Amino acid sequence: MAPRGKSKKPTRGGGKHFSRGLRPLDGDGEYIDTAPPEGVNEEDVTQQWHDRRRRSISSSESESESESEPELNSRSSSPPPPPPIAVSNPNRSGASAGGQQQQQQQNQSQQQEPPQLSRREREAMQAAAAKERYWKLHAEGKTDQAKADLARLAIIRKEREAKAAQRKAEQEAKATEASAKAAAQGRRK
Numbered sequence: 472m473a474p475r476g477k478s479k480k481p482t483r484g485g486g487k488h489f490s491r492g493l494r495p496l497d498g499d500g501e502y503i504d505t506a507p508p509e510g511v512n513e514e515d516v517t518q519q520w521h522d523r524r525r526r527s528i529s530s531s532e533s534e535s536e537s538e539s540e541p542e543l544n545s546r547s548s549s550p551p552p553p554p555p556i557a558v559s560n561p562n563r564s565g566a567s568a569g570g571q572q573q574q575q576q577q578n579q580s581q582q583q584e585p586p587q588l589s590r591r592e593r594e595a596m597q598a599a600a601a602k603e604r605y606w607k608l609h610a611e612g613k614t615d616q617a618k619a620d621l622a623r624l625a626i627i628r629k630e631r632e633a634k635a636a637q638r639k640a641e642q643e644a645k646a647t648e649a650s651a652k653a654a655a656q657g658r659r660k
């Protein structure tokens with residue numbers, strides 16, 4: 472027999488329906504009918520449901536008050552529950568006085584200390600600082616790359632100066648040759 476989930480086509484994006492079939496219970500543990508009868512407004516039905524809910528809660532409270540004396544005897548035989556553990560929740564609004572004090576202390580500590588950076592932010596800041604130091608040294612000519620660039624540029628400058636001097640010498644040679652040629656032609660005539 473094939474596994475149960477393999478034979479069905481998966482529903483993509485469909486939510487799970489865990490509490491779809493649940494119906495509310497009243498104080499006696501009986502199901503409350505939530506389906507409105509025909510011709511009744513939904514607002515009336517919700518109002519009736521809230522009224523029944525309030526009555527069931529109040530009736531259970533009144534029953535618990537009348538039965539509180541026997542319950543105390545049964546409760547006394549069991550050990551009392553431990554006191555609740557005080558946990559500070561940073562997402563909770565500071566409704567209690569203790570929460571307000573803790574919030575004030577946190578605010579003071581945040582003002583005194585610089586904010587803690589995450590690892591990525593810290594590494595990014597360190598990388599940016601290292602890059603800035605490198606380019607500062609590069610501009611001063613103290614890095615290996617800057618030294619190599621300056622040496623290459625010095626060689627290029629020398630080659631250009633040599634070529635410029637050679638061109639100038641060639642131009643002077645042509646000019647003297649042209650003047651000598653013109654003088655030789657003037658003598659022939």
